[in-house]
Amino acid sequence: MRSNTVGWLMLAPTIAILAVFGIAPFIYVLYVAFHHWNPFGADPLMTYNGANNFRRLVFDREFLLSIAVTIKFAFFAVVSEIILGYLLAQLFMREFPGRGLFRTVHTLPLIVAPIVVGSVWRLMTTPSIGIIPYLLKTWFGYDLNIGRDAGAAFLLTVIMDIWHWTPLVTLTLLAALLSLPKEPFEQAQIDGANRWQIFWHITLPMIRPAILATVFIRLMDALRTVDEVWMLTSGGPGAATRYVGLHIWKIVFPKTDYGYGAAISVIVLYLTLVMCWLLYVALVAPRQKKEAE
Amino acid sequence: MxxxxxxxxxxxxxxxxxxxxxxxxxxxxxxxxxxxxxxxxxxxxxxxxxxxxxxxxxxxxxxxxxxxxxxxxxxxxxxxxxxxxxxxxxxxxxxxxxxxxxxxxxxxxxxxxxxxxxxxxxxxxxxxxxxxxxxxxxxxxxxxxxxxxxxxxxxxxxxxxxxxxxxxxxxxxxxxxxxxxxxxxxxxxxxxxxxxxxxxxxxxxxxxxxxxxxxxxxxxxxxxxxxxxxxxxIGSPAMNFVLGRLEGRDGETVFVSDHGTVLPVPAGTAPRPEPVVYGIRPEHIDVRPGGIAATISVLEPTGSETQIFARIGEDPLNAAVRDRVASRPGETIPLSIDSQRVHLFDRQSGKRI
The missing domain is CATH 3.40.50.300 (P-loop containing nucleotide triphosphate hydrolases)
Known part of the structure; x- marks a missing residue:
């Protein structure tokens, strides 16, 4: 079985990297999750405590709240990004002066590191020095203070995420739109479809795989947002923007409660998988089954 | 409708x-x-x-x-x-x-x-x-x-x-x-x-x-x-075109190609000074004794018909015949043109005369 050996050899570097940086840490986190381990706590030794960490988080109000706000955040951010990204992609399908420049500028947020995005947005929104509170005050007489107003803080984290990640959606959907054959659209015009009907019956079903892939990617990313929000609001005011990633960070680093933090990480991974699986079952699987028949 | x-x-x-x-x-x-x-x-x-x-x-x-x-x-x-x-x-x-x-x-x-x-x-x-x-x-x-x-x-x-x-x-x-x-x-x-x-x-x-x-x-x-x-x-195989002139000889009009080949034209055609294009479809050329001597370049038998790529002097001429052809490339074959089905065009404008 020479070909098999060669195949495994070719895969070996990838498998090695995956094992060292993916599988091993995951198994270690899983291991830690079943232990009590707080090296700077009263009892610094790592001791096995069964499923107690998991038992604890079921009754942890802060954790449950953070899950709720994270899902709310992910829902608003991803839905807005998909809609806005699709509209921008359609815009870039048309010819207009300055299209190339606009397209380039529009993708710039993608290359900015999340921590920088968070800092910039923080600068722009800090009361008394930021441009956004200033303009809102002068134009609308509205006092923006994300240090005090929980609703505004939540909204701003959503807007920041939209600003940062919509270009990704635009690019993916633009690629999908560009790869579509022209004829079904011409055929639909002749068949008597208006613009809305063409969108609903032709465009949407044809770019559906791209939309779903983008939703999955963006959903997973949104569920584990940490750095941007950390820079902008640090999870505040109160716990209004303390998304689950931030919650884990707070437990693992300032509190050094490694065992509990690991348990939450495992549960969040599990929740993410379940959500994606539900989406898949609801949107992708029935259709494939229908086609396979 | x-x-x-x-x-x-x-x-x-x-x-x-x-x-x-x-x-x-x-x-x-x-x-x-x-x-x-x-x-x-x-x-x-x-x-x-x-x-x-x-x-x-x-x-x-x-x-x-x-x-x-x-x-x-x-x-x-x-x-x-x-x-x-x-x-x-x-x-x-x-x-x-x-x-x-x-x-x-x-x-x-x-x-x-x-x-x-x-x-x-x-x-x-x-x-x-x-x-x-x-x-x-x-x-x-x-x-x-x-x-x-x-x-x-x-x-x-x-x-x-x-x-x-x-x-x-x-x-x-x-x-x-x-x-x-x-x-x-x-x-x-x-x-x-x-x-x-x-x-x-x-x-x-x-x-x-x-x-x-x-x-x-x-x-x-x-x-x-x-x-x-x-x-x-229109038509397959495509029509043969030969460049030449319509000349009067012994009270009759004939077509003389630029290379000197003489080909028959429909009865009643008048000679004209301007150069013409002579068109004849391959299927309107037959192999018949007494025809114009042509040299075979290539033969393409398809079963139902045979295409003959031939030359009369310098002028290439293709014929498509229903019969099988016993001759071989390089040999001479008599080609007979159905003169009533000849098409004549003005060489300058390409228009039918």
Whole structure:
């Protein structure tokens, strides 16, 4: 079985990297999750405590709240990004002066590191020095203070995420739109479809795989947002923007409660998988089954 | 069903003009084929009739209504594309019923019409399949089914058979023709294949470089091509052309080629000073004792007929004969030209004399 050996050899570097940086840490986190381990706590030794960490988080109000706000955040951010990204992609399908420049500028947020995005947005929104509170005050007489107003803080984290990640959606959907054959659209015009009907019956079903892939990617990313929000609001005011990633960070680093933090990480991974699986079952699987028949 | 009229239609892309004032009248129920080499503007013209391209000048009239500014969806036409343009995410039945669904027709009416069209095209068993599960010929039939279901005023076909293999093409050609005889819907059909044009059309429009070269019934074009382009384009194998002059000899007119070959012309032809092009179709040349001596270059036997690529002196001449030819390349063979079927064209303008 020479070909098999060669195949495994070719895969070996990838498998090695995956094992060292993916599988091993995951198994270690899983291991830690079943232990009590707080090296700077009263009892610094790592001791096995069964499923107690998991038992604890079921009754942890802060954790449950953070899950709720994270899902709310992910829902608003991803839905807005998909809609806005699709509209921008359609815009870039048309010819207009300055299209190339606009397209380039529009993708710039993608290359900015999340921590920088968070800092910039923080600068722009800090009361008394930021441009956004200033303009809102002068134009609308509205006092923006994300240090005090929980609703505004939540909204701003959503807007920041939209600003940062919509270009990704635009690019993916633009690629999908560009790869579509022209004829079904011409055929639909002749068949008597208006613009809305063409969108609903032709465009949407044809770019559906791209939309779903983008939703999955963006959903997973949104569920584990940490750095941007950390820079902008640090999870505040109160716990209004303390998304689950931030919650884990707070437990693992300032509190050094490694065992509990690991348990939450495992549960969040599990929740993410379940959500994606539900989406898949609801949107992708029935259709494939229908086609396979 | 409707008449279609194309009047002085012009198409420009910026400063580039691709169609130069085309006029075509299509009677109700007629099967018209637009034929010409690639880039002659035939597809563009069809797309203008469909409303997929804007008309830069002139008028397109469908059923007595000028449709220049009418959207494709309001023109009451159906179109079949070269690559079928089926909706990949819809089943055969959904594809065929889509135009009716858009019109908001009741479900049972759609199902009945789809079923009827599927029966005509032998698609009943495929109605639940997706396009990717079909063969090329089946997809083609679905595309036609979608057109039939609409019961439109005009059918438009844009090279519908080009993606099929040679054998299937012949089958589908017959099917389309049968369909037209059955439905009698006005049809405009674009192809670059002159055999499709000859076999299917009531009327052929030969186009070149955005101009109409000739319009006529298939056999009219074959018997009386208006110019050298049509003469060379229609008919397979292609017509022989020999350059030369018409000279009077002993009270009779003969054709003398630039290389000195003497060939017979129809009785009553007058000599003329201007140079001419002499055209004779290969099938109007026969091997007969007493013919002009020609040297065989290549023989192509196809079973039903034999093509002879020969030379008379310097002038190449192809003949297609029903009989098998016993001679071999390099040998001499007597070729007899049916002088009544010779075509003469002015060399300068290319026009028929």
């Amino acid at each position: 409707a008449q279609v009229a194309v009047r002085n239609v012009v198409k420009k892309y910026g400063s580039l003009q691709v169609i130069h004032g085309v006029n075509i009248d299509i009677a109700d129920g007629e099967f018209v084929v637009l034929v010409g080499p690639s880039g002659c503007g035939k597809s563009t013209l069809l797309r203008m009739i469909a409303g997929l391209e804007r008309i830069s000048g002139g008028e397109v009239d469908i059923g007595g209504r000028v449709v220049n500014d009418v959207l494709p969806k309001d023109r009451d036409i159906a179109m079949v594309f070269q690559n079928y343009a089926l909706y990949p995410h819809k089943t055969v039945a959904e594809n065929m019923g889509f135009p009716l669904k858009l019109k908001g027709r009741p479900k049972d009416e759609i199902a009945a019409k789809v079923k009827k069209a599927a029966e005509i095209l032998a698609l009943e068993k495929l109605l639940d399949r997706y396009p990717k599960q079909l063969s090329g010929g089946q997809r083609q039939r679905v595309a036609m089914g979608r057109a039939i279901v609409r019961d439109p005023q005009v059918f438009l076909f844009d090279e519908p058979l080009s993606n099929l293999d040679a054998k299937l093409r012949v089958t589908m050609r017959v099917e389309i023709k049968e369909l037209h005889q059955r439905l009698k819907t006005t049809t405009v059909y674009v192809t670059h294949d002159q055999i499709e044009a000859m076999t299917m059309a009531d009327k052929i429009v030969v186009m070149r470089d955005g101009h109409v070269e000739q319009i006529g019934a298939p056999l009219d074009l074959y018997d009386r091509p208006a110019n050298t382009f049509v003469a060379g384009f």
